[in-house]
Amino acid sequence: MPPTLFGNQSAGFPAAGAEPVRIEYVAHQGLGGIAITNFLLNLITLSFYRFWAKTRVRRHIWSSVQINGEPVEYTGTGKELFFGFIVIMAVVFLPVALIGTGLAAYFGPESGAVIAFQLFIGLALVTLYGFAIYRARRYRLSRTVWRGIRGALPGSALSYSGKYFGSLLLSPMTLGWSTPAMNLILAQHITNDMRFGNTPFSFSGRSGPLYLRYALCWFGTIVAYFLIAAVGIALYYSGAFDGLQKVFASLADDSATSGNSKAGEGLAVIAGLLLAYLSYVALRSTIWSFYTARELNIFAQYTRFSGATFEFNATAWSLITLWLGNMALIIFTLGIAQPFVEQRIMRYFVERLSVHGAIDFASIQQSQAQLDRRGEGLIDALDLDAF
Amino acid sequence: MITPTNNAEFFDGASAMARLVHVRVQDGFLVISQTGAAALNWPLKDVEMVFGGKPGQALRLKRRGDHGSRLTLPEGSAADAVIAAAPSILSGHKRRFWKGVGISIAVVLGIGLAGYATLAVAPQALARFIPDDVVNSFADGLEKSVIKSSKRCDAPAGQDALNKIARRIVSGAGNPPTFSLRVFDIRQGSNKKKLVNAFALPGGRMVFSAGLIEKAGSADEVAGVLAHELGHVALRHPEAAIVRVYGMQMLLSLFTAGQGADSIGSIAGILAVLQYSRTAESEADAYAVEVMEKAQVDPKGLRTFFAKLLQKKMGTGTAKKKSEENASLQKRIEPFTDLFSTHPGTDERIARLKPRAGGTQPAILSAAEWRALKAICN
Numbered sequence: 001m002p003p004t005l006f007g008n009q010s011a012g013f014p015a016a017g018a019e020p021v022r023i024e025y026v027a028h029q030g031l032g033g034i035a036i037t038n039f040l041l042n043l044i045t046l047s048f049y050r051f052w053a054k055t056r057v058r059r060h061i062w063s064s065v066q067i068n069g070e071p072v073e074y075t076g077t078g079k080e081l082f083f084g085f086i087v088i089m090a091v092v093f094l095p096v097a098l099i100g101t102g103l104a105a106y107f108g109p110e111s112g113a114v115i116a117f118q119l120f121i122g123l124a125l126v127t128l129y130g131f132a133i134y135r136a137r138r139y140r141l142s143r144t145v146w147r148g149i150r151g152a153l154p155g156s157a158l159s160y161s162g163k164y165f166g167s168l169l170l171s172p173m174t175l176g177w178s179t180p181a182m183n184l185i186l187a188q189h190i191t192n193d194m195r196f197g198n199t200p201f202s203f204s205g206r207s208g209p210l211y212l213r214y215a216l217c218w219f220g221t222i223v224a225y226f227l228i229a230a231v232g233i234a235l236y237y238s239g240a241f242d243g244l245q246k247v248f249a250s251l252a253d254d255s256a257t258s259g260n261s262k263a264g265e266g267l268a269v270i271a272g273l274l275l276a277y278l279s280y281v282a283l284r285s286t287i288w289s290f291y292t293a294r295e296l297n298i299f300a301q302y303t304r305f306s307g308a309t310f311e312f313n314a315t316a317w318s319l320i321t322l323w324l325g326n327m328a329l330i331i332f333t334l335g336i337a338q339p340f341v342e343q344r345i346m347r348y349f350v351e352r353l354s355v356h357g358a359i360d361f362a363s364i365q366q367s368q369a370q371l372d373r374r375g376e377g378l379i380d381a382l383d384l385d386a387f
Numbered sequence: 388m389i390t391p392t393n394n395a396e397f398f399d400g401a402s403a404m405a406r407l408v409h410v411r412v413q414d415g416f417l418v419i420s421q422t423g424a425a426a427l428n429w430p431l432k433d434v435e436m437v438f439g440g441k442p443g444q445a446l447r448l449k450r451r452g453d454h455g456s457r458l459t460l461p462e463g464s465a466a467d468a469v470i471a472a473a474p475s476i477l478s479g480h481k482r483r484f485w486k487g488v489g490i491s492i493a494v495v496l497g498i499g500l501a502g503y504a505t506l507a508v509a510p511q512a513l514a515r516f517i518p519d520d521v522v523n524s525f526a527d528g529l530e531k532s533v534i535k536s537s538k539r540c541d542a543p544a545g546q547d548a549l550n551k552i553a554r555r556i557v558s559g560a561g562n563p564p565t566f567s568l569r570v571f572d573i574r575q576g577s578n579k580k581k582l583v584n585a586f587a588l589p590g591g592r593m594v595f596s597a598g599l600i601e602k603a604g605s606a607d608e609v610a611g612v613l614a615h616e617l618g619h620v621a622l623r624h625p626e627a628a629i630v631r632v633y634g635m636q637m638l639l640s641l642f643t644a645g646q647g648a649d650s651i652g653s654i655a656g657i658l659a660v661l662q663y664s665r666t667a668e669s670e671a672d673a674y675a676v677e678v679m680e681k682a683q684v685d686p687k688g689l690r691t692f693f694a695k696l697l698q699k700k701m702g703t704g705t706a707k708k709k710s711e712e713n714a715s716l717q718k719r720i721e722p723f724t725d726l727f728s729t730h731p732g733t734d735e736r737i738a739r740l741k742p743r744a745g746g747t748q749p750a751i752l753s754a755a756e757w758r759a760l761k762a763i764c765n
Binding site: 041044046049051070071078098101106145150361364365366 | 398399400401402403404405437438447454455456457459483484487488490491492494495498520521524633636637
């Protein structure tokens with residue numbers, strides 16, 4: 001925001017009774033026990049405990065977030081998530097299963113009708129992604145209570161879904177160059193619909209400031225691709241590949257009865273390609289962390305609530321270490337530590353967010369948006385649940 | 388009037404404004420008094436803990452069913468008094484936990500039951516409702532995978548003899564289903580061993596292997612097998628297998644969001660479930676015995692034939708087990724090695740097939756007709 005003669009107006013003239021906002025993450029004990037019991041119960045219930053498991057984790061993590069000393073409360077229940085799942089099963093997936101089974105029975109399992117139907121369903125499910133994301137956000141906001149006031153997202157999930165689908169279509173058509181603009185449109189849409197109580201958040205800004213970083217990352221990715229290809233080819237001709245081949249040939253010798261250099265060669269090719277691919281993915285993720293950090297910071301700048309502005313301090317390296325730590329937690333605990341991954345993410349966002357200006361909380365009234373009785377069925381079924 | 392406070396903080400659920408209130412416990416109620424407003428009375432039995440309750444934590448409370456009001460009691464006498472008056476509020480989260488565990492376990496058991504119904508009960512009930520063309524399209528596919536490129540054995544005199552046996556068996560059935568009966572020279576494996584088996588495919592298509600005719604010692608034995616397969620047809624066991632396979636596929640596709648579960652609906656999947664349960668086999672046996680008695684055919688024929696095959700199975704048991712272990716997936720879903728692999732529970736069933744009491748039976752085939760049947764493949 002360009003500086004004005006009067007400075008930041010809302011911050012300059014706080015309303016009477018407005019308070020500055022301090023948000024912090026105050027970890028408390030109990031998450032380890034939740035992680036272990038959730039894991040065991042998910043195991044014995046064939047994952048049907050997941051709705052209650054998620055709820056326990058959220059209750060814990062939400063309550064660790066304190067705004068001006070008052071913890072945030074998660075009021076959702078496992079039952080609501082479970083009913084959300086049941087309804088989506090009954091309304092979307094049961095009919096799909098019935099029709100698919102009927103078509104397979106009537107026209108044969110490998111018939112054109114079945115393939116066409118599966119393609120259609122695949123596409124139809126993609127159009128539901130945005131819908132699922134919006135509805136899940138609505139459920140979570142409506143179950144997030146602070147000082148007795150809950151959040152809300154009373155807008156239309158359908159119009160968000162349309163924009164989201166548009167962004168999915170545009171991305172490959174523009175080789176990715178639509179991403180900053182479309183991400184901005186989506187963030188703008190959902191932030192402008194967000195409420196705390198009866199008070200809206202607002203979001204405005206242009207995608208222009210994102211494009212320099214985007215261009216650097218985009219060309220960086222191409223350079224990374226050719227770099228890895230070049231390094232691979234150089235290694236191949238320098239003889240390093242022969243060494244790899246020998247290693248695999250000797251491994252094949254150990255396991256098989258007859259020495260087989262062909263098997264060694266095949267394995268070495270696969271290992272070499274895998275190594276190249278993994279280094280490409282690692283390099284690409286590293287490069288795009290720079291863009292993600294920029295986007296997070298800019299989108300926070302564009303956001304307003306009542307008299308307050310937001311500042312987010314994401315950096316590429318902090319995102320990379322967050323991600324690497326999460327991967328390590330998941331891999332080395334076989335997924336048991338999933339709640340700690342969620343805690344790390346929440347902590348990252350809370351600790352790097354600062355709120356400037358002051359908010360007159362006494363003037364914020366309770367949300368009149370209707371409370372859904374169930375939640376998140378679609379996002380669970382589509383497996384889009386990132387957080 | 389100014390109300391004294393004990394530093395309890397109250398949010399009324401209407402605005403985010405914090406109010407300092409005074410809290411006390413009285414006659415089973417939590418009484419919340421505030422300046423300039425009427426005191427609130429929360430019945431203690433409706434008070435729930437949001438969190439807290441541990442040393443160093445404030446006690447945060449809400450009233451059940453109230454989405455907004457929240458009361459925070461700092462550590463101290465007021466919080467202690469509330470806990471003393473209603474200690475159960477500290478264990479509310481435990482109740483919630485066990486409720487979740489209970490519901491999720493009930494759901495798994497319920498799904499298990501539904502799965503059982505889909506696989507064991509519903510198919511038989513739904514079997515009669517499958518449209519004819521669906522049944523036929525399945526029968527075509529199954530027939531192809533059973534017969535492959537086997538030679539049809541239909542020497543006219545042999546087929547006549549077979550039809551004669553069929554007519555005799557049908558004469559004993561009160562309400563016989565329509566069916567066709569054909570013989571194929573089905574062979575299996577790399578050594579082209581003759582298969583000894585009989586199949587009841589959907590739509591009443593019965594297929595006997597040439598090996599079975601060869602192995603049979605008398606027309607009674609062939610009649611017995613025919614009566615048994617007729618039992619499967621009459622009781623719609625093949626059609627039930629179709630429903631079972633599609634029920635399984637549907638359950639699977641429900642849990643995989645409609646993708647990637649169509650493999651079971653393939654012919655191989657149906658072949659796998661065409662292995663009937665013991666119950667189905669016993670039903671077909673019972674049907675066969677009843678029909679044979681009415682048709683004046685000695686059930687001993689079925690018994691001796693089974694016994695003969697059982698001996699053969701015992702003789703090659705270990706070798707067969709070994710080869711089964713080595714078998715590929717493709718092999719495992721083609722389980723038609725002999726009559727027993729598809730017709731389980733033979734020992735007890737043989738014991739149950741008692742020779743017919745009293746009287747001699749009119750012969751089913753003449754010696755010449757029996758020879759013709761034996762030569763059906765020539």
